[in-house]
Structure formats: structure tokens, C-alpha cells
Amino acid sequence: MDRISLVLVIIGALNWASIGLFRFDFVAALFGGQTAVVSRVVYTIVGLAGIWCISLLFREREKRYDRS
Numbered sequence: 254m255d256r257i258s259l260v261l262v263i264i265g266a267l268n269w270a271s272i273g274l275f276r277f278d279f280v281a282a283l284f285g286g287q288t289a290v291v292s293r294v295v296y297t298i299v300g301l302a303g304i305w306c307i308s309l310l311f312r313e314r315e316k317r318y319d320r321s
Contacts (some may be wrong), residue, residue, distance in 0.1 A: 255309065261302035268299075 271277050284291040 254305065258302040258305040259309075261299050262306050265299035265303065 268279050271279055278287065280292050280295050281287045281289075284295065286292060
């Protein structure tokens with residue numbers, strides 16, 4: 254779940270970068286505009302993935318020991 258969320262957040266970040274730099278929204282272009290149902294579902298899923306990734310900030314990292 255963590256990796257899927259991170260991938261979705263990265264996709265969302267790249268989409269926002271394209272909006273900021275080029276005024277081009279890939280999600281809207283692919284799915285028929287910002288108000289299209291599919292676009293709104295994609296935006297919602299990316300947003301939920303971002304909320305999930307907040308939990309990554311508060312988790313302790315697993316310690317890995319080298320057994321050599």
C-alpha cells in the first residue's frame with residue numbers, strides 16, 4: 254500500500270508541475286476535463302494517497318542488520 258501511494262503521489266506531483274510550468278493538466282486532458290467524473294475520481298484517489306503518505310512521516314524505520 255505504501256509503494257502504491259507513493260507512486261500515486263509522484264504522479265500527482267508531476268501533474269501539478271506540468272500545470273505550474275506549462276498550464277497543462279494531464280489528468281484533465283486524458284479523461285475529458287477537470288469536471289469529468291473520471292478526472293474527479295483520479296484526483297480523489299491521488300489525494301487519498303497523499304493522506305496515506307502522511308503516515309509515513311510518523312512511522313519508525315525498520316532497522317536492518319547486516320549478517321555478514
